[in-house]
Amino acid sequence: MAKKQRTKRKQLKKKLLHKYRLVVLNEDTFEEKISFKLNRLNVFVTGTLFAIVLIAGTTFLIAFTPLKEYIPGYASTKLRQEATDLTFEVDSLQNKMSANEIYFNSIQKVLKGEIAPQKINKDSLLESFKTDTALANVEPSKQDSLLRKEVALEDKYNLFETATTKGDYVFFPPLKGAISNDFNTKEKHFGIDITAPEGTPVKAVADGTVIFSEWTAETGYVCVIDHGSNLISVYKHNSALTISQGDLVKTGEVIAMVGNTGELTTGPHLHFELWSDGYPVNPLDYIDFQ
Structure with a gap:
């Protein structure tokens, strides 16, 4: 059994280290242009290293260059910043619209006699109408x-x-x-x-x-x-x-x-x-x- 295993190892080693020649010939004249001495082990190691370098280079380009912005579904930093700014603007506009709605509703209540006119003050409506304009000095300076x-x-x-x-x-x-x-x-x-x-x-x-x-x-x-x-x-x-x-x-x-x-x-x-x-x-x- 052990002898068979040793035999298989020798055969595998022989296959990996067996030398081959890669020749590039001129098709018309059959003149040899380039030749390489190779074995299966060298081809495997070279291919593995090339794949590792290719994966590492691609990862580097995607992670540290603007090329990542071309990936479908990936949002760029600029787009994220614009989206954040727009979110803040929308929130600010909603607050202003809410304040104006309270202001206009208070005017309608005044005209309908539901609240006293002297309580209309847009700057203080959000503070439960605390300002009394009847006491305010409206005479010109x-x-x-x-x-x-x-x-x-x-x-x-x-x-x-x-x-x-x-x-x-x-x-x-x-x-x-x-x-x-x-x-x-x-x-x-x-x-x-x-x-x-x-x-x-x-x-x-x-x-x-x-x-x-x-x-x-x-x-x-x-x-x-x-x-x-x-x-x-x-x-x-x-x-x-x-x-x-x-x-x-x-x-x-x-x-x-x-x-x-x-x-x-x-x-x-x-x-x-x-x-x-x-x-x-x-x-x-x-x-x-x-």
């Missing part, structure tokens, strides 16, 4: 008064005599008429009342988006327009509305008709309010209604 006088002098020679600017906006009067009730925060009258015949067109004071356009028990047909930059205009006691929530309006576009609707009205007039950064401001400081 000395610097503000001087600026308004300067603007008034400039508007005196302006072709648009009925318009006044605030920031990037040019305000046009929503209605021409006499002022029957002035702006007074102490009496919680956050706008002005302008008398006019019933059915007189009411116009938008600036470009914006309609965020509220419905009937309320106390103030009748009400329209609220968001002009951007935390600026909102409110139109109450209308007899009819010509726009709907979500509509885009232009400066001077007819949005309603003067009326005498709602429990708090005393006759045909327009109750107009202007809110900036969540606080009511006196429309007479920005618009000439005469």
Whole structure:
């Protein structure tokens, strides 16, 4: 038995070490060009080393070069970074949309009489409406008064005599008429009342988006327009509305008709309010209604 095993080993060794010649000949002349002396062991070792080097080189190229980005299903570092940035942006936009939704819902509640108007403050809505604007000082400062006088002098020679600017906006009067009730925060009258015949067109004071356009028990047909930059205009006691929530309006576009609707009205007039950064401001400081 042992003799047979030794014989097999010798035969295997002989096969592995048996020399062969690999010759490259010219097919036409049979001239020998190149020849190699080989044996099976050399071919096996050389092939194994070549396979190892090939696998190692391929692994290196995939792991440490941009070629890995061409592999299906593999995301590059740049794409992952962009995806991460987009995730943060989407999350930020969702937070802003949630805050705006709370803000607009609070305006609707105010107009429906569910909460007090003085609690509207966009910066503090997420803190359970803790700010009371009725106690806030909405009177202009000395610097503000001087600026308004300067603007008034400039508007005196302006072709648009009925318009006044605030920031990037040019305000046009929503209605021409006499002022029957002035702006007074102490009496919680956050706008002005302008008398006019019933059915007189009411116009938008600036470009914006309609965020509220419905009937309320106390103030009748009400329209609220968001002009951007935390600026909102409110139109109450209308007899009819010509726009709907979500509509885009232009400066001077007819949005309603003067009326005498709602429990708090005393006759045909327009109750107009202007809110900036969540606080009511006196429309007479920005618009000439005469």
